[in-house]
Amino acid sequence: MQKYSAISLAYHAFRGHRHWQRAWRSPEPRQHYDVIVVGAGGHGLGTAYYLAKHHGLRKIAVLERGWLGGGNTGRNTTIIRSNYLQDESGGLYELARSLWETLSQEVNYNVMFSPRGVLNLCHDEHDLKGVQRRVLANQASGIEGEFLTPAQIKKEVPEMHVACPRLPVLGASLQRTAGTARHDAVAWGYARAADALGVDIIEQCTVNGFRIEGGKVRGVETTRGAIEADKVALVPAGHASVLANLAGFRLPIESRPLQALVSEPLKPCLNTVIMSGAIHGYVSQSDKGELVIGGGADAYNGYAQRGSPHVLAGSIGAVCHLFPQFRRLRMLRSWGGVVDIAPDASAILSPTPVENLFINCGWGTGGFKATPGSALAFAHLVANGSPHPKAEGFTLNRFASGLIIDEHSAAAVAH
Amino acid sequence: MLLIPCPWCGERAEAEFTYAGEGGIARPKNPPELSDQEWADYVYYRHNPKGTHHELWLHLHGCGKYFRVVRDTVSNQIYGSAPMLEAPPAVPERKEV
Secondary structure (H helix, E strand, C coil): CCCHHHHHEEEEEHCCCCCCCCCCCCCCCEEEEEEECCCCCCHHHHHHHHHHHHHHCCCEEEECCCCCCHHHHHCCCCCCCCCCCCHHHHHHHHHHHHHHHHHHHHHEEEEEEECEEEEECCCCCHHHHHHHHHHHHHCCCCCCEEEEEEEHHHHHHCCCCCCCCCCCCEEEEECCCCECCCHHHHHHHHHHHHHHHEEEEEEEEEEEEEEEEEEEEEEEEEEEEEEEEEEEEECCHHHHHHHHHHHHECCCCEEEEEEEEEECCCCCCCCCEEEEEECCEEEECCCCEEEEEEEEEECCCCCCCCCHHHHHHHHHHHHHHHHHHHCCCCCEEEEEEEEEEEEECCCCCEECCCEEEEECEEHHHHHHHHHHHHHHHHHHHHCCCCCCCCHHHCCHHHHHCCCCCCCCCCCCCCC | CCCCEEECCEEEHHHEEEEECCCCCCCCHHHHHHHHHHHHHHHHHEECCCEEEEEEEEEECCCCCCCEEECCCCCCCEEEEEECCCCCCCCCCCCCC
16 A cells, blocks of 8 residues: 655655555455455445454455445534443444544544534433433543533534523533544545455445355355355445345344535634534534534435435524524535434444344444444454454344343434 | 325325334234244334335324325335225335345
8 A cells, every 4th residue: 555644745746646556446356255344334444444454354345336435424424422321332432432533544544533522502401411411421431521501612612692592502511522524534544444455345236135055144146246255244324124134134223314414615613513402403514614514314214315305404493593693504415315223223233143144234323423433343243253342232132132222312413 | 395195184294294113013912922032023123125115104283193104215105095904005015125
């Protein structure tokens, strides 16, 4: 791999930028791999990277039906935080957040991690108690966070209408180590680093069946022919149930549209991330100056990568209550992704009823922040057959045992 | 916004309704005999198809009744609806990979 640095940038500038290497190859699929990862988003590419780097596997392929990073990796609102209520979630999301801090150096690709802080607002007494409880739970388990009074919030975010008559801001949690990152760069960085370790990334290759013999997976059928594999790791996000159906089992997952939108670019006006669960909206400003706005998922199951306009209008309305000055902005574009929501709003990193077939899904509306932690823990599961210590509670067994990880009320934006 | 045909009130905007999940899930007849996994299958596991979906909606801001809807989860085309105790409209089942 050609190392990216200030020196290499200067060197190539003098040569007119005509001799940069391709960031990753575009190989033909081989007949057999040790591990096939299905899905080339951040989580899938990261899984392949950690399998190669930490577990010494060399014959790895990542299959992608569309293009690399074109699913939810390219469609989220790039927020990173780890202030979840339950211990299991806190452990896994904090592992991910700590990996973000050094990810650019790890993969030699600038993922533009910006720990600019995330505020979760509360607007009524019950909301307030929930947020205070979450901050205390986080502090008890070593996750950085603090509670802010309205006066402190006004000092942190002077441009916000804290005394908004309809939705007064009564308090907020603030995680200063949380923030944002460049979403595409995460997929590209992992892809380039994995490719350098010999991982074959094969785009436009749809998996349309599995070879299963005696309850064990032997390979996959694809639109580019059959490929054998000792192990298959599914990282399909919204299409988890579709792939599970092909392999002959069901999942506790429902796929829903989740929408987001960006405004025209502005001069810097918001230096943190504002989220409000009660009024279903969140907003941050990208480095290009656009306001990135998101909200709740659509109510119904859907695979269309678009949702209903009234849901989007609700998110915009919430943000305009808090920032009346944003009302005059024009919106540049809006889009939707298909998110895979589990009944307890927590992820599933698990073996499946088919031996040597593993699944990583259920990240729902908040998977981007978990990318490095999810990939690291899932690579551990696929390589060793047993869960990573930080992800032991996230297997499918929890739905039969009853030990669910309920993050519905604690996920800062209600689903 | 979806235009949803309530069997009692006719076509109304989606904002009047609440989605109530997959339809046609029958409560087990022999609860004491079920294993934990069988309970999990009933309570949590869903088909979640990419294609024809049998689902329930509640006309919350209307007649207040639950009813069945058959909808395509890719095109959002609604094939029809029926009251809870009637059979859902027969449509060709479509499933995408």
